[in-house]
Amino acid sequence: MKSVINRSEWRSHMADGVTSVSLLPEHIRVDAQMRDRVCASYPMFINRFFLSLIKKAEDPLWRQVVPDAMELDDDLPEDDPLAEEEQSAVPGLIHRYPDRVVFLVSGICPVLCRFCLRKRMAGKGPVLSDADIENAVCYIRSARAIREVILSGGDPLMLEDDRLCDILKRVSSIPHVRTIRIHSRVPVALPQRITGDLVSILRRFHPLYLNIHANHPNEITARAAEACAMLADAGIPLGSQTVLLKGVNDSFETMEALLMELLHIRVRPYYLHHPDPVKGTGHFRVPVTKGLEIMRRLQGRLPGVAIPRYMLDLPGGGGKVPLCPGYVEQDKNGMLVVRNYQGQRFYYPSG
Numbered sequence: 001m002k003s004v005i006n007r008s009e010w011r012s013h014m015a016d017g018v019t020s021v022s023l024l025p026e027h028i029r030v031d032a033q034m035r036d037r038v039c040a041s042y043p044m045f046i047n048r049f050f051l052s053l054i055k056k057a058e059d060p061l062w063r064q065v066v067p068d069a070m071e072l073d074d075d076l077p078e079d080d081p082l083a084e085e086e087q088s089a090v091p092g093l094i095h096r097y098p099d100r101v102v103f104l105v106s107g108i109c110p111v112l113c114r115f116c117l118r119k120r121m122a123g124k125g126p127v128l129s130d131a132d133i134e135n136a137v138c139y140i141r142s143a144r145a146i147r148e149v150i151l152s153g154g155d156p157l158m159l160e161d162d163r164l165c166d167i168l169k170r171v172s173s174i175p176h177v178r179t180i181r182i183h184s185r186v187p188v189a190l191p192q193r194i195t196g197d198l199v200s201i202l203r204r205f206h207p208l209y210l211n212i213h214a215n216h217p218n219e220i221t222a223r224a225a226e227a228c229a230m231l232a233d234a235g236i237p238l239g240s241q242t243v244l245l246k247g248v249n250d251s252f253e254t255m256e257a258l259l260m261e262l263l264h265i266r267v268r269p270y271y272l273h274h275p276d277p278v279k280g281t282g283h284f285r286v287p288v289t290k291g292l293e294i295m296r297r298l299q300g301r302l303p304g305v306a307i308p309r310y311m312l313d314l315p316g317g318g319g320k321v322p323l324c325p326g327y328v329e330q331d332k333n334g335m336l337v338v339r340n341y342q343g344q345r346f347y348y349p350s351g
Helices: 002-015 032-038 048-053 060-065 130-142 161-172 196-205 222-233 252-264 288-298
Strands: 088-090 093-097 100-104 148-152 179-184 208-213 238-243 268-273 309-314 319-323 328-332 335-339 345-349
Touching: 002 048, 048 060, 088 130, 093 130, 100 130, 130 161, 148 161, 161 179, 161 196, 196 208, 196 222, 222 238, 238 252, 252 268, 252 288, 288 309, 288 319
Parallel strands: 100 148, 148 179, 179 208, 208 238, 238 268, 268 309
Antiparallel strands: 088 093, 093 100, 309 319, 328 335, 335 345
C-alpha cells in the first residue's frame, strides 16, 4: 500500500510542476516577462516538491532552476562542447571510453537545471523508440570491450517501472557487461519517486551503482534521506556528483556542509565537476583556481571518505581528468618539498 501512495505522490508533484516564471509563487518571482522569454530557447520545469524547497528569490536552489536573462547573453559558443553527438555510436549511446558507454534512456528530468551539460536537449530531448533501445543494446552486445553501462538522460529514474526494468534486463543479460551505473537527480529533487516497487526492481540487477546529483545542503531533506536509506538498504552503493556553481556552492563552507550531509545519509561524495563550457551557462562558471582552493581547504578538515575528486571534462570529447591542488612544490637534491593542508612545508624523500 505504501508503494501505491508514494507513486501517486510523485506523479502529482510532476503533474503540478511549473513551466513558466509567471506561474512561480509570488515570493520567488522576479522579472517574469523577461525570464519567460528565456524559456523559448531553454525550457523551464520545476516539480512541486523541489519548488517547496526554494525559500526566496536568488537563493541557491532558485538559481539552479529559474531562468536568467544571462542564458541568452554569454560568450560560450558551443551547445555540445564535449562532442557527445560526435561520439554517439547509435542514437542515445555515447561511447567515449573503450570500456564504458553512456546510455541516454530518458528525456525527462524532475527539474530542468539551468547549468545542464545537455542544455541543448533539456526539456526537449528525444524519447528513444523501441527500435532505438534495441539498436543501442545490439551495439553494446557487439562491442565486447564494454564492461560498464551508465544509464543517464534526462533522468533514468523518471522512466516507468516496466520500461526501466526492461532496459536493465536487456543490458544485464550481456555477458561482458560487468556493472551498471545510474546517474539521477531524483533522490534529492523528487525523492517520492523512490518507491518500494522501484527499489525492488533495482535490487534485482546487482552489481548496480547509483550516483545522485546534489549541489547544495538544502537539497538534503528528510525525504531525500529516506529515499537514500531505501536504496542503501537494498545494497545499492550510493555516490554523489556535484557541479561547482557560482552563487550556489562556490565556497568552502557550503561545500563542506553539503559533503558532510551526503556522508550522513550514506552517500559517498564521488565527483565535484567543474562546470562545462556549455552555451547559455556562462554565468555559473567559476575560476579553476577557486575550485582548487576549495579542494585544498577540504583536505585535512573533512574525513577522506567525504572528499570528492575535482574533475575537468575536456572539450572535444577528450574525457575527464582530475584536478588537484599543488601540494608538491619541487624536487631538489632527492627531496620533495611538500605543503600540507595547513600550508606548512615538509621534506619527503623522492625515491
